[in-house]
Amino acid sequence: MSKENIPNENTSKDSDNSVFIGKRPTMNYVMAAMMLLNEGKNCIIKARGRSISHAVDVAEILKKKFVKAARYVDIRLTTEQLTNSDNKVSNVSSIEIEIAPK
Amino acid sequence: MSKENIPNENTSKDSDNSVFIGKRPTMNYVMAAMMLLNEGKNCIIKARGRSISHAVDVAEILKKKFVKAARYVDIRLTTEQLTNSDNKVSNVSSIEIEIAPK
Numbered sequence: 001m002s003k004e005n006i007p008n009e010n011t012s013k014d015s016d017n018s019v020f021i022g023k024r025p026t027m028n029y030v031m032a033a034m035m036l037l038n039e040g041k042n043c044i045i046k047a048r049g050r051s052i053s054h055a056v057d058v059a060e061i062l063k064k065k066f067v068k069a070a071r072y073v074d075i076r077l078t079t080e081q082l083t084n085s086d087n088k089v090s091n092v093s094s095i096e097i098e099i100a101p102k
Numbered sequence: 103m104s105k106e107n108i109p110n111e112n113t114s115k116d117s118d119n120s121v122f123i124g125k126r127p128t129m130n131y132v133m134a135a136m137m138l139l140n141e142g143k144n145c146i147i148k149a150r151g152r153s154i155s156h157a158v159d160v161a162e163i164l165k166k167k168f169v170k171a172a173r174y175v176d177i178r179l180t181t182e183q184l185t186n187s188d189n190k191v192s193n194v195s196s197i198e199i200e201i202a203p204k
Contacts, residue, residue: 049155050155051155052154052155052158053151053152053153053154053155053195056154056179056195056197059179060179060180060181060193060195064181064193072179075177075179077158077161077162077174077177077199078162079162079166091162091166093155093158093159093162095158097179
């Protein structure tokens, strides 16, 4: 009854490791990110526009208070083009903060 | 009449290359940062708290529209402790975006 070593596809999928920052309380996002790190996965905190400040708060609280061994792997800044209801295209800045458990 | 090669101290001083993001219009900060890059210096865009989103906007507009050769050297996230008028200490997230002219 030997178990086969099948690579777990889920861990390599980007969206599974992402935490999108919106308007909920900060601690909700900190806990969601902490669960990923506790499973040994990297976690990517993503935000757009005014939520970018909130994303940095989440990352810093996580790193300073909850998972002290965690480290920033990469911080990416990009611009996304969004089309609003009037069919106008607007540019919105976005951030992706990738954190490793250690 | 040989000129001595005295290293220019100013270029290595951190504060000279910094652009602190506050409540002024975005383009003021973009222009200030662009002047530094045009002199061949690195520029460091700094912000705290709610201004962090604004700092990312400044960096992205600068890079996408004005100095297309520019690149991010480093993006640092930290937490600063501020004391307010009631002597209460509060933690505030901060960002430093270092940009090189090319």
